[in-house]
Amino acid sequence: MSAPREPLRRIVVAGGGQLGILAAIALRRALPSCEVVVVGGDPGPAAFADASPTAMPFTNKLHDRLGVEEAAIVTRAGGSYRLVTRYVGWDESGQDAVVAYGEALDPALKTAFARDWGRVRLPGEGAPPAGSLAEVLASAARFAPPPPGEPTPISAVDYALRWNPAAYRDLLIATAESLGIGYVAGVIDRIEPGEGDNLRAIGIAGQGEIAADLFIDCTGPQAALLASHPRFAFTDWSATLPTRHVYIGEPTAPVIALEDRLTLTRAGWVSEVAGLDGRRAMLGTPAPLPRAEAEALLGARALGAVALTPGRVEAPWIGNVVALGDASARFEPLGPLHLDLAHRQLALLVEMLPGRAITPLERDEYNRRSVLMMEGVHEILALHFASAPAQTVFGARPLPGRLVAVIDQFERRGRIPFREELPLLSQEQFALLVALGWTPGLPPAALAADAAGEARARAAFAAEAEAALAFAPPYDQWLARALQPRANPG
Amino acid sequence: MGDAPKPVRVVVLGGGTAGWMTAAGIAKLLPGIASVQLVESEEIGIVGVGEATLPHIRGFVEKLGIDEAAFMKATHATYKLGIDFRDFGRIGESYIHPFGSFGEEVQGVGFHHWWLELARHGMAREIGDYSLAVAAAKANRFRPPAQGDGLASTFGYAYQFDATLFGPFMRDFAREIGVERHEGRVVSVERDAQSGDVVALSLADGRRVVGDLFVDCSGFRSILLGQELGEAWEDWTHWLPCDRAAAMPCTHATPDLRPYTTATAMPAGWRWQIPLQHRMGNGYVFSSAHITEEQACDAIIAAAEGTPLADPRILKFRPGRRARSWSHNVIGVGLASGFLEPLESTSIYLAQMAITYLIELFPTGGTVDPRDRDEFNRLVDMEYVRVRDFLILHYHATTRDDSEFWNHVRMMQVPDSLAGKLELWRRAGRIEKYSDGLFYDASWIAVYVGQGMLPEAHDPRAAMIAPDALQRATERLRMAVAGEVATMPGHRDYLMREAARLAEAA
Numbered sequence: 001m002s003a004p005r006e007p008l009r010r011i012v013v014a015g016g017g018q019l020g021i022l023a024a025i026a027l028r029r030a031l032p033s034c035e036v037v038v039v040g041g042d043p044g045p046a047a048f049a050d051a052s053p054t055a056m057p058f059t060n061k062l063h064d065r066l067g068v069e070e071a072a073i074v075t076r077a078g079g080s081y082r083l084v085t086r087y088v089g090w091d092e093s094g095q096d097a098v099v100a101y102g103e104a105l106d107p108a109l110k111t112a113f114a115r116d117w118g119r120v121r122l123p124g125e126g127a128p129p130a131g132s133l134a135e136v137l138a139s140a141a142r143f144a145p146p147p148p149g150e151p152t153p154i155s156a157v158d159y160a161l162r163w164n165p166a167a168y169r170d171l172l173i174a175t176a177e178s179l180g181i182g183y184v185a186g187v188i189d190r191i192e193p194g195e196g197d198n199l200r201a202i203g204i205a206g207q208g209e210i211a212a213d214l215f216i217d218c219t220g221p222q223a224a225l226l227a228s229h230p231r232f233a234f235t236d237w238s239a240t241l242p243t244r245h246v247y248i249g250e251p252t253a254p255v256i257a258l259e260d261r262l263t264l265t266r267a268g269w270v271s272e273v274a275g276l277d278g279r280r281a282m283l284g285t286p287a288p289l290p291r292a293e294a295e296a297l298l299g300a301r302a303l304g305a306v307a308l309t310p311g312r313v314e315a316p317w318i319g320n321v322v323a324l325g326d327a328s329a330r331f332e333p334l335g336p337l338h339l340d341l342a343h344r345q346l347a348l349l350v351e352m353l354p355g356r357a358i359t360p361l362e363r364d365e366y367n368r369r370s371v372l373m374m375e376g377v378h379e380i381l382a383l384h385f386a387s388a389p390a391q392t393v394f395g396a397r398p399l400p401g402r403l404v405a406v407i408d409q410f411e412r413r414g415r416i417p418f419r420e421e422l423p424l425l426s427q428e429q430f431a432l433l434v435a436l437g438w439t440p441g442l443p444p445a446a447l448a449a450d451a452a453g454e455a456r457a458r459a460a461f462a463a464e465a466e467a468a469l470a471f472a473p474p475y476d477q478w479l480a481r482a483l484q485p486r487a488n489p490g
Numbered sequence: 491m492g493d494a495p496k497p498v499r500v501v502v503l504g505g506g507t508a509g510w511m512t513a514a515g516i517a518k519l520l521p522g523i524a525s526v527q528l529v530e531s532e533e534i535g536i537v538g539v540g541e542a543t544l545p546h547i548r549g550f551v552e553k554l555g556i557d558e559a560a561f562m563k564a565t566h567a568t569y570k571l572g573i574d575f576r577d578f579g580r581i582g583e584s585y586i587h588p589f590g591s592f593g594e595e596v597q598g599v600g601f602h603h604w605w606l607e608l609a610r611h612g613m614a615r616e617i618g619d620y621s622l623a624v625a626a627a628k629a630n631r632f633r634p635p636a637q638g639d640g641l642a643s644t645f646g647y648a649y650q651f652d653a654t655l656f657g658p659f660m661r662d663f664a665r666e667i668g669v670e671r672h673e674g675r676v677v678s679v680e681r682d683a684q685s686g687d688v689v690a691l692s693l694a695d696g697r698r699v700v701g702d703l704f705v706d707c708s709g710f711r712s713i714l715l716g717q718e719l720g721e722a723w724e725d726w727t728h729w730l731p732c733d734r735a736a737a738m739p740c741t742h743a744t745p746d747l748r749p750y751t752t753a754t755a756m757p758a759g760w761r762w763q764i765p766l767q768h769r770m771g772n773g774y775v776f777s778s779a780h781i782t783e784e785q786a787c788d789a790i791i792a793a794a795e796g797t798p799l800a801d802p803r804i805l806k807f808r809p810g811r812r813a814r815s816w817s818h819n820v821i822g823v824g825l826a827s828g829f830l831e832p833l834e835s836t837s838i839y840l841a842q843m844a845i846t847y848l849i850e851l852f853p854t855g856g857t858v859d860p861r862d863r864d865e866f867n868r869l870v871d872m873e874y875v876r877v878r879d880f881l882i883l884h885y886h887a888t889t890r891d892d893s894e895f896w897n898h899v900r901m902m903q904v905p906d907s908l909a910g911k912l913e914l915w916r917r918a919g920r921i922e923k924y925s926d927g928l929f930y931d932a933s934w935i936a937v938y939v940g941q942g943m944l945p946e947a948h949d950p951r952a953a954m955i956a957p958d959a960l961q962r963a964t965e966r967l968r969m970a971v972a973g974e975v976a977t978m979p980g981h982r983d984y985l986m987r988e989a990a991r992l993a994e995a996a
Contacts, residue, residue: 002606002919002944004953030598031951065598350598352920355950359917361910369923408861415850417865418926444852448523 005355008213010035012202014188014225015218017042017050018165019325019342021172023216023349024181025066030350037182037212039204040219042169045248046306047220049325049338053273053280054082054162054260056340056423057101062347068175070145070161074482077171078164078276081143081475082260083134083157085335089264091437092388098259099435100134102158103427108457110430111414111446131431133157136465138258142472153467160336162260164277184210188219191228197319199225213356215321216349218342223327229318237310240382242394243268243284243332244308249300251278256476262335264389265297269334272299276479284308284332286394308332312374315367320358322349322366329374334384337377340423345370372421379403380423380432387436407438414440497525498856501691501701503676503714505530507541507653508824508841509707510660511550513669515845516705516852518554523854526664529691529699531675541653542570542751542764542835544928545589545646550842556663559990564659565651566767566993569749569981571627573834577755578941580889585616585940586750587834590623590645591932593967599951602935603919604960606944607952613961615968617939621645625971627750631978632985641974648835650751650764652771656838672699679718687819687858688714702856703819705848706826715812715822722813729882729902730809731895732759732831736786737773737803741796749981753833754793757781757893760833761793767985767993770796775831780895807831815870816863821848828874833884836877839928843873876927879908880934886912887941912943919945 008031013024016038028036045051063070073079084098091097130136134157137143146155176183186204192211194200201211202225217225226232245268255274263270268285281298283289288305295302312329316322325342352366379401385394386403399407402419409415410433416426424432434440502513505528517526551561561567572588579585593601601620608614618624623645626632636642665671674693682689690700706714715721727733742765752763759776774790781789787802811828815821822828824841847869851862885899886908904912911922915938921931938944952960978984985991 001610002946002948003610004607005918005947005950007950007953031954033954353949353951354918355947359914361914362918362920364910365914365920365922405861405865409865412859413850420925443850444523444854445519445849447854448520 006357007031008034008354008356010037010212011214011216012210012212013038013216013218014040014202015043015047015050015220015327016040016183017047017218017220018052018169018172019047019049019339019346020216020218021169021176022062022066022068022343023218023324023346025068025172025176025179026062026346026350027216027353028176028179028181029066030353035182037184037210038176039184039186039202039210040188041185043218043220043222043326045304047326048333049342050218050220051165052333052336052339053165053275054160054336054339055343056160056336057158058340058347059343060159060161062343068172071482072171073161073163073168077167079168080162080256080274080276080479081145081258082160082162082274083138083143083258084132086259086261087435088261090262090384090387090389090435093437097431097435098131098135098138099428099431100132100158101160101428102132102134102156103425105132105427107446108449108453109461110427111442111449112454112458130465131434133465133468134159137468137472140469141258141475142469143258143475144473144478153464153471157468162273162275164275188224191225194320197229197231199229199319199321213320214354214358217321217323217327218325220326221330223313223323225321226313226316226318226323226327229321231315231318233314235312235314237312237331237378237400240378240397240400241310241331242286242385242397243310243334245285245288246306246308246333247283247285247289247294247298248303248306249281249283249295249298250303251275251280252300253278255279256479258475264393266393267293267297268393269332269384269390270297271334282333284334312371312378316345316370316374317363317366324349328370329377331377331381334381337380337423341373341377344373344421344423348373369421372419373423375401376419376422379406379419380429383407383432384436387438389437407433410440411438412441414443414446496856497523498703498853499701500524500526500703500705501699502526502528502705502707503691504528504707504709504824504826505657505661505671506707506709506824507657507660507838508826509705510657510664511838511841512705512707512823512845512848514554514660514664514667515550515849517664517667517669519849520852521667523852524703525670526668527670527672527699527701528664529672529674529676529693532673533675541656541832541838542573542650542762543648544835544839545648546839546842547648550846554663559988561659562649562651562991563993565649565655566769567649567651567991568747568765568767568985569632570648570650570751571623571632571645571749572751574627574748574750574752575755575884575937575940576752577890578753578760578884578888580942581755581892583940583942585936586618586621586624586627587933587936587940588618588621588623588627588645589647590621592617592624592935593620593964596963597951599949600931602939603949603952604964605939606919606948608957608960608964609944611957611961613957614964617935619968620964620971622971622974625975626978627748629975629978630746630748630981631975632749632981633978641970647749650766650771652766653838672697676713679714681718685818686719688718703821703853703858706820706822707824709825710807710829712812712822712826714820715815715817715826719817719820721817721822723808723810724813725808725810726878727809729878729904730831730885731777731779731898732775733806733808734778734783734786735773735775735805735807736783736790737771737805738787738790738794738801739769739771739799740794741799742768742770743795745982746980747982747985751835755890755896756789758786758895761790762832763795769799770794775833777895780893811874814867815844816866819858821866823848827870830874830877830881833881834877834929836881836928840873840877844870873927875907876924876929879905879911880929880937882908883912883934883937884941887937887943889942915943916945917947919948
């Protein structure tokens with residue numbers, strides 16, 4: 001007869017940034033009988049997951065499960081919506097392209113779009129037609145989050161949220177406090193080994209020590225707990241990921257937009273995230289730049305720079321220490337992959353929540369999947385640097401994982417081989433490859449398909465786009481209403 | 491398409507189920523891209539026996555634009571909600587492996603953890619009572635699943651049909667859409683001296699069938715892939731010792747029609763009962779190292795519930811697969827590329843899977859790109875190994891010690907890929923997750939629990955709720971399942987509702 005495992009009694013989350021606090025909330029909600037204590041403050045700007053002003057659609061689902069309300073993020077943490085990311089300068093032809101979320105296109109429509117994207121365009125002919133409802137809405141600046149539970153013309157549109165990291169963290173702290181999560185400010189100054197591979201306790205400077213059954217390392221790239229473990233090992237990604245310096249721009253004037261941007265410049269890539277509290281830019285380069293040059297590319301004063309050695313830990317869970325986010329993998333903040341990765345790792349940990357005694361095989365299974373997640377991020381990032389224009393800036397590099405086969409299959413067949421635990425769905429990868437300048441081939445069955453099927457799919461999409469535009473209000477007006485103080489309801 | 495290259499000449503060797511499925515699939519889905527010829531010989535019988543399928547078959551039939559009712563009529567098909575496994579874990583015990591889930595995840599914790607906690611307090615019903623597919627199957631009721639995400643949508647269905655009729659149905663379909671059939675026996679295979687590629691097949695009457703791409707559907711003889719190209723055979727007999735089947739149809743013994751297949755463990759293997767519209771298919775899958783063919787035939791005659799409609803016939807097979815299913819310009823589909831016994835009705839799925847990947851990776855210009863071949867082999871490899879491990883589980887998760895056969899499978903060392911999964915289940919009640927290939931969590935749970943292989947421990951969160959509250963919640967679910975089943979028509983009644991799906995009385 002199976003018995004329930006003895007539950008964890010105390011979990012210590014090291015690192016009190018937005019990741020660590022959400023991890024504490026998730027664990028406390030999963031195991032209300034277990035004491036959860038957050039130790040230490042925000043790990044700082046080099047912990048990209050903690051500093052991120054945005055995530056991806058997965059985070060919305062996680063928030064829902066954890067009772068972090070989207071409406072609260074909008075009204076109290078400067079929340080706003082991203083429907084698409086525009087890629088500028090990555091395609092040799094000079095054509096911009098946008099990447100949306102989700103996997104809503106029917107195959108005939110995808111084939112029709114593939115034909116448009118694959119066709120040589122004459123100068124002055126303009127961009128190919130929109131490839132998603134999200135793109136149609138973003139270019140018309142119309143959107144409001146679709147009401148849950150009822151079908152609307154925009155219910156299939158997936159989106160990501162942005163926020164002000166400090167305000168979002170405060171929101172999470174309030175939730176954490178209401179759940180009775182403990183907090184110890186201070187600096188971890190020693191690690192007390194326990195039995196076998198386990199940690200027994202951590203010491204906090206001037207405050208004694210705190211013991212726990214499970215330690216979650218959310219301390220950012222220094223991996224304060226995991227890296228001090230004797231069995232810690234690091235897998236270097238330097239050969240495949242070229243960014244060595246990341247410059248962080250000071251937020252500039254507020255921007256209301258449904259799109260963010262990733263631009264390839266002569267010296268490196270620039271990411272721009274729109275926000276109600278300002279536009280945040282980051283610049284990633286292979287070599288250090290003079291400050292003035294970096295600021296010119298950022299379009300903002302540089303707040304600081306981070307030196308980067310990309311890679312991941314070999315095993316993110318050793319003994320009773322589990323590293324999440326930047327403590328498990330370091331890579332360029334080219335898009336909001338850090339927080340997305342960290343949140344998917346967190347969801348995996350909650351799914352596989354161990355008992356007080358951890359069995360080696362559950363650790364192995366967690367590590368297998370967490371490593372797949374990290375290597376999936378690695379592949380998606382490396383894809384960016386495999387585009388021809390990126391190679392002129394960053395140099396040519398070997399491709400990790402299955403990327404050679406993926407690009408080959410895409411170019412010859414418009415096919416995305418399935419890989420487990422990737423950050424992007426197959427259709428998102430498809431759009432990304434197009435945005436980065438690859439031309440999709442056509443699948444054999446599409447070569448044989450009749451044009452009428454594609455024409456029908458196009459017509460259906462045009463009708464859906466029209467309905468979506470008619471349904472969605474102008475985004476700025478909706479936002480203004482959402483942010484009005486609710487002093488006089490009704 | 492004006493710029494379309496010359497159609498690739500596909501030659502399918504073998505006119506069994508796999509052969510005609512391949513010919514029909516390629517001709518229908520790649521018109522203008524491929525031309526299809528099929529070589530078969532009436533002298534050579536086909537292996538097809540009463541077959542049960544997996545829900546994937548519906549996608550295949552639909553993709554070809556075939557009307558479900560016409561297809562069911564032609565193959566004497568009934569509906570299938572799962573498989574009833576009897577006597578596998580222990581003699582006298584049974585469980586249904588459904589095309590559906592058990593309960594649902596609550597607060598991020600899988601249903602089976604809650605069920606294990608209830609069981610600890612002696613408050614759990616059989617886990618199948620919390621599965622709509624299982625409950626409907628047991629009640630001999632059927633209705634297609636509903637759309638959306640309510641309880642009525644929590645299952646899928648497949649068919650139980652006569653495979654000796656499925657091949658010919660596919661043949662008629664394929665010939666109508668332009669597949670050219672050659673009657674004749676292959677006497678020699680012509681190959682390109684330089685590349686080693688197959689160029690043409692020479693038939694006994696002197697005809698020569700030339701092609702660019704050859705699909706070997708010649709069954710176990712594997713004339714092209716095995717005999718001609720010498721592709722190595724990986725033998726899995728050690729883990730899956732059954733190598734024969736004694737098959738025999740009989741009449742229906744009861745007016746009821748089970749919407750499920752029955753697999754009953756036997757002293758040297760297991761036997762199937764597959765209800766078709768007008769008869770019951772029976773067969774004893776056995777290990778010839780443990781009993782003789784005569785003993786197997788006697789056993790299947792003795793076990794048949796209805797009146798036998800024919801003498802038992804013996805089918806021989808070998809579990810395993812070719813190291814590569816695609817070599818040079820030859821692709822093996824079906825038995826020519828590998829065989830896994832029909833314990834989980836995977837044969838037609840495996841053929842369909844290979845056809846689907848072949849179409850995705852089809853050499854449209856006529857020349858095979860090694861990268862496509864490697865990708866095909868990688869995918870096929872993954873599918874075979876995942877199915878193999880799941881089949882081995884059915885034998886290994888047992889306490890039976892009543893025969894040499896069961897002693898062997900109980901005590902054998904299983905593949906490492908399976909050993910890790912078993913250990914993770916034993917220690918923590920968790921299932922190794924993957925999203926590609928066949929058989930997800932619910933299937934593994936069905937077999938583990940059904941065969942009495944309960945874990946030592948389950949999720950600590952399941953014990954956080956008072957047992958009686960937990961029981962009330964699961965009772966509500968069980969009542970909802972029972973209520974839904976009560977609204978479903980009987981399987982036979984549902985089937986009879988539309989004359990278009992009924993075969994003429996045999």
